[in-house]
Amino acid sequence: MVSRLFAAALLTAMAAAQTPYKAPRTADGKPDLNGIWQALNTANWDIQGHAAAPGAMPQLGAIGAIPAGLGVVVGDEIPYLPEAATKQKQNLANRWTADPEIKCYLPGVPRATYMPFPFQIVQSAKTILFSYEYASAMRTINIDSKKEAPIDSWMGWSNGHWEGETLVVDVTGLNDQTWFDRAGNFHSDALHVIERYTPRSPDTMSYEATIEDPKVFSRPWKMSMILYRHLEPNARLLEFKCVEFVEELMYGPLRKKTGK
Amino acid sequence: MNDRRILIAAAAALLMTLPAVCQKPAIPRTPDGHPDLQGIWTSASVVPLERPASVTGKEFYTPQEAADNAKRVLGITSWERLGGQAPEHYNMSQYGLDLSQVKVASTLRTSLIIGPEGRVPPYTPEAQKRNAARNAANRGHQFDGPENRPLQERCLIYSSEGPPMLPSAYNSNLQIVQDAGHVAILQEMIHSARIVPTDGSPHLSPRIRQWMGDSRGRWDGDTLVVDTTNFTDKTAFRNSTADLHLVERFTRVDADTIIYEFTAEDPATWARPWTAQIPLVRIEGPLFEFACHEGNLGIANTLSGARAAEKKAAEEATKK
Numbered sequence: 062m063v064s065r066l067f068a069a070a071l072l073t074a075m076a077a078a079q080t081p082y083k084a085p086r087t088a089d090g091k092p093d094l095n096g097i098w099q100a101l102n103t104a105n106w107d108i109q110g111h112a113a114a115p116g117a118m119p120q121l122g123a124i125g126a127i128p129a130g131l132g133v134v135v136g137d138e139i140p141y142l143p144e145a146a147t148k149q150k151q152n153l154a155n156r157w158t159a160d161p162e163i164k165c166y167l168p169g170v171p172r173a174t175y176m177p178f179p180f181q182i183v184q185s186a187k188t189i190l191f192s193y194e195y196a197s198a199m200r201t202i203n204i205d206s207k208k209e210a211p212i213d214s215w216m217g218w219s220n221g222h223w224e225g226e227t228l229v230v231d232v233t234g235l236n237d238q239t240w241f242d243r244a245g246n247f248h249s250d251a252l253h254v255i256e257r258y259t260p261r262s263p264d265t266m267s268y269e270a271t272i273e274d275p276k277v278f279s280r281p282w283k284m285s286m287i288l289y290r291h292l293e294p295n296a297r298l299l300e301f302k303c304v305e306f307v308e309e310l311m312y313g314p315l316r317k318k319t320g321k
Numbered sequence: 322m323n324d325r326r327i328l329i330a331a332a333a334a335l336l337m338t339l340p341a342v343c344q345k346p347a348i349p350r351t352p353d354g355h356p357d358l359q360g361i362w363t364s365a366s367v368v369p370l371e372r373p374a375s376v377t378g379k380e381f382y383t384p385q386e387a388a389d390n391a392k393r394v395l396g397i398t399s400w401e402r403l404g405g406q407a408p409e410h411y412n413m414s415q416y417g418l419d420l421s422q423v424k425v426a427s428t429l430r431t432s433l434i435i436g437p438e439g440r441v442p443p444y445t446p447e448a449q450k451r452n453a454a455r456n457a458a459n460r461g462h463q464f465d466g467p468e469n470r471p472l473q474e475r476c477l478i479y480s481s482e483g484p485p486m487l488p489s490a491y492n493s494n495l496q497i498v499q500d501a502g503h504v505a506i507l508q509e510m511i512h513s514a515r516i517v518p519t520d521g522s523p524h525l526s527p528r529i530r531q532w533m534g535d536s537r538g539r540w541d542g543d544t545l546v547v548d549t550t551n552f553t554d555k556t557a558f559r560n561s562t563a564d565l566h567l568v569e570r571f572t573r574v575d576a577d578t579i580i581y582e583f584t585a586e587d588p589a590t591w592a593r594p595w596t597a598q599i600p601l602v603r604i605e606g607p608l609f610e611f612a613c614h615e616g617n618l619g620i621a622n623t624l625s626g627a628r629a630a631e632k633k634a635a636e637e638a639t640k641k
Binding site: 087088089095165166167181183184185187188189190192197198199201208211212214215216238295297298299300302304305308311312315316317319 | 351352353359462464465466467468475476477478496498499500501502503505507512513514516518522525529531532533607608609610612614615620621624625627628631
C-alpha cells in the first residue's frame with residue numbers, strides 16, 4: 062500500500078514536471094506577458110555563434126571589443142542564396158559604417174527584441190504594445206485582426222493571436238533597410254517574420270522567430286532565445302533617443318567651420 | 322401625506338441615489354473598473370492655444386459664434402495658411418491632412434488655455450533674461466550646425482509631442498493602451514510611447530533627466546492624473562526650465578471623447594501656473610509609423626545650403 066501510494070505520488074510529480082508551465086492570466090484569460098523584458102545574449106553582435114574579437118577602435122581597448130556568443134540561429138546555419146551570401150560578406154566587411162544601428166535607425170523585427178536594451182509589453186485584449194528603449198521604437202500587435210500592412214515600414218505591421226500559452230505574431234510590411242545584427246546579416250522587403258512568445262516560468266519567456274524571405278534565403282529558418290524579466294522593484298524603460306548622438310557623425314562635415 | 326408630498330419625497334429619494342449613478346457615467350471600463358481610455362484619438366482643434374485679441378475677456382463663444390469660428394478655421398487650407406512660401410511638401414490637402422479633412426472636436430471655448438485671460442502668463446524677469454541670452458547666442462548662428470536647428474527639425478522630439486501634448490498643424494494622432502498597472506500614451510509624431518505606471522511608484526532620481534520627463538499616474542475617481550517631472554532643460558517647453566512640473570488629467574466623458582487637461586508650473590519661467598483643456602476625439606486610425614530621423618534629408622540639405630550660400634558670398638566679396 063505504502064509503495065503504491067509512493068508510486069502514485071511519483072507519477073503525479075513526474076506528470077507535473079512534464080506539464081508545460083502555465084502563466085498567470087490577464088482578466089480576459091490570456092497568459093499575462095506584461096512587464097519589462099530583455100534578451101541576455103550577444104545576438105545583436107552576430108546572430109550566429111562567434112568568438113570574441115577586437116572592436117573597431119583600438120583606443121577603446123576592452124570596452125570596444127566584441128563579446129563571444131553561442132548564437133541564436135537554430136542549427137547555426139543561415140541558408141543564404143548564393144548572391145545573398147556574397148552580399149552578407151560585403152556587409153560584414155563594411156559593418157563599421159553600413160550597419161543601420163550606427164545611424165540610430167529603427168531596428169526592425171526581430172532585431173528590436175535582442176538589442177542590448179530592455180523593452181516593455183503593455184497587454185490589453187485587442188492591442189498589445191511593444192515599446193523598446195532603443196530609439197523609442199515601438200509597435201502595436203493587433204489581436205485577431207485580419208488587416209494587412211497599409212504600407213512598408215521599419216517596424217512592420219504586426220497581427221497577433223493566441224495559441225494556448227503562446228502569443229503568435231505575424232509580421233509583414235517590413236522594409237529592406239534594417240539588418241539582423243552588426244555582422245551584416247540582412248533581408249529584403251519580402252521578409253515575413255512569425256514570432257512566438259511562450260512563458261516558461263514566472264520570469265522567463267521563450268522567443269522564437271521564423272524568418273521567411275525567398276529573395277534572400279533558400280528556405281525558412283529560425284532564431285530561438287530566452288527573454289528575461291527585469292525584477293528590480295523600480296524597473297522602468299528609460300530614454301535612449303540616440304539621434305542626438307549621431308548628429309556629429311551624420312552632419313558634422315556640414316557644420317560651419319569656426320575660427321576663420 | 323398628499324400626492325404632491327409623496328412625489329417630492331420620491332424625487333428626494335431618487336436624487337439621493339443619483340449622485341452615485343452620476344459618478345459612474347456609462348463609459349467603457351477596463352476589467353479592474355477604471356475608465357477604459359484605449360483607442361486612437363486626435364487632439365486636432367479649431368481654437369488656438371492662446372485666446373485671440375478679438376475675443377479678449379471672453380472665455381466661451383455662443384453656439385452660433387463657435388459654429389462660425391469652426392467654419393472659418395476649417396475653410397483655411399494649409400496651403401493658404403502657410404502662404405506661397407510653403408514648399409509643396411507642406412501642402413497638406415493632397416495628403417488629406419487639412420483640418421477640414423480630419424475629425425475635430427466641437428467646443429465653445431475661445432482658446433485651449435482656460436481662465437479669464439486665456440493666455441500663457443507673462444515670463445518672469447529671470448525667464449526674460451534667459452530667453453534674451455539664448456536668442457542672442459543663436460542670432461546669426463541659426464544654420465551653423467544641427468544643434469542650432471529646432472528639435473523637431475532634428476527629429477528629436479516634436480514641438481506638440483509633449484508632455485504636455487498639444488494639437489499639431491497636422492497628424493495630431495495618439496493611441497492609448499492600458500494594462501492593469503500602466504497607461505501607455507503613443508504619439509504618432511515623432512513616435513514615442515510614454516508608459517505611465519499607476520502603481521504609486523515614486524519619480525526617478527533627479528539625476529535622471531529625460532526629453533519627455535518621468536510620468537507617474539494615479540486614478541482620482543474616474544480621472545487619470547499624471548504627474549511629470551525630471552525634464553531636461555534641452556526640452557524647454559515654451560522656454561521653461563528643467564524644473565517644469567506638469568499635471569495632466571484624462572477624463573473619458575463618453576464613447577467618443579476624452580477631456581485632456583494639463584497644468585504647467587515653473588516658477589523660474591511663469592509668475593503662476595496655467596492650464597489648458599483639449600478635447601480628444603476618437604478616430605479610426607491606424608497610427609502610422611513616423612520614421613522622422615530615418616527620412617530626414619532636411620537637416621543635411623539645410624546645412625549644405627547654408628554652406629553653399631556662405632561660399633558664394635565669400636567669392637563675391639573677393640571679386641569686389
